[in-house]
Amino acid sequence: MSGSVLGTTKILGVIGFPVSHSLSPIMHNAAIAAMGLDYVYVPLPIAVNDLPAAIAGLKAIQSVQGFNLTIPHKVEVISLLDEVLPIAKSVGAVNTVKRIGDRWVGTNTDVAGFLEPLKQLNYDWTERPAVVLGSGGAAKAVVAACLKLGCPVIHVVGRDPKKMKKFHGVMTSQLQDYNLRVHPWTSIPHLLEVAGIIINATPIGMSNDPNTPISEVEMELLPSHAIAYDLIYTPRPTKFLQIAAARGLKAINGLEMLINQGAIGLEWWLEQPVPIEIMRQAL
Numbered sequence: 292m293s294g295s296v297l298g299t300t301k302i303l304g305v306i307g308f309p310v311s312h313s314l315s316p317i318m319h320n321a322a323i324a325a326m327g328l329d330y331v332y333v334p335l336p337i338a339v340n341d342l343p344a345a346i347a348g349l350k351a352i353q354s355v356q357g358f359n360l361t362i363p364h365k366v367e368v369i370s371l372l373d374e375v376l377p378i379a380k381s382v383g384a385v386n387t388v389k390r391i392g393d394r395w396v397g398t399n400t401d402v403a404g405f406l407e408p409l410k411q412l413n414y415d416w417t418e419r420p421a422v423v424l425g426s427g428g429a430a431k432a433v434v435a436a437c438l439k440l441g442c443p444v445i446h447v448v449g450r451d452p453k454k455m456k457k458f459h460g461v462m463t464s465q466l467q468d469y470n471l472r473v474h475p476w477t478s479i480p481h482l483l484e485v486a487g488i489i490i491n492a493t494p495i496g497m498s499n500d501p502n503t504p505i506s507e508v509e510m511e512l513l514p515s516h517a518i519a520y521d522l523i524y525t526p527r528p529t530k531f532l533q534i535a536a537a538r539g540l541k542a543i544n545g546l547e548m549l550i551n552q553g554a555i556g557l558e559w560w561l562e563q564p565v566p567i568e569i570m571r572q573a574l
């Protein structure tokens with residue numbers, strides 16, 4: 292928010308349930324204030340069953356220019372939009388919606404947000420198999436991102452064989468990716484030996500959870516050039532990243548993905564560059 296809310300103020304927001312934990316209002320309002328724009332970004336708690344009414348209602352409020360979506364709405368919102376961009380279709384989830392004329396257009400900035408800290412490394416990704424832990428919503432964006440990077444094979448590890456089979460079916464049809472393989476959790480040691488990047492897309496280690504998806508002993512199996520990427524941003528670093536760093540690996544925490552997916556979305560809404568460093572400092 293740039294200062295006062297006026298009669299002319301345009302509205303952005305984040306739809307979730309619950310949404311009170313979201314850091315998006317902090318980082319977006321910090322950027323809006325720094326840019327001196329007549330916008331405000333607000334939390335919008337909307338229960339699952341109320342989503343259709345909310346999306347239609349927000350369209351009727353003409354000052355609402357766009358919104359983010361977080362758990363549990365990223366998939367369900369798709370059928371309520373006027374257009375979904377190809378990247379969001381390929382992931383099967385929308386996290387950012389923009390008013391274009393009288394239409395709601397949805398995209399997915401999680402993929403680009405995840406990629407941003409990796410692109411800066413200038414690695415040859417065709418030499419780096421990816422190991423993704425978890426098969427939920429975030430894992431889908433990570434798989435699409437690893438495909439974009441050019442990883443030669445993407446191994447996804449999960450604990451529920453039925454869900455893994457479904458994940459494989461959905462992702463291979465959406466991404467037309469034949470180098471996607473799914474594995475049970477017990478395969479982790481074998482996969483670590485070949486991993487060029489390992490990504491934790493589970494909540495293991497989040498907040499007060501003292502666990503790590505990979506033990507210290509298993510971490511030793513990774514090649515010394517491997518990257519450890521945790522999507523979790525609280526705590527920072529997680530135990531997973533602590534033991535990766537102690538092993539001498541490059542460690543990336545989820546805050547960069549959070550900041551970058553937000554900045555890419557804000558740029559799309561405002562159609563101008565946004566101060567990403569201000570967003571980073573605000574968090």
Ligand code: NAP
Binds near residue numbers: 425454
């Ligand atoms: P989700 O849809 O609920 O998926 C969670 C996945 O983790 C599922 O595959 C689940 O397996 C698996 N899992 C949960 N507990 C597990 C355990 N104890 N052992 C093995 N697997 C387990 O959640 P999500 O939206 O994908 O989010 C995943 C993580 O990424 C969360 O920590 C979230 O905060 C983080 N995230 C970060 C960003 C960012 O910008 N940095 C963005 C999105 C998400 P089952 O299906 O078998 O339960």
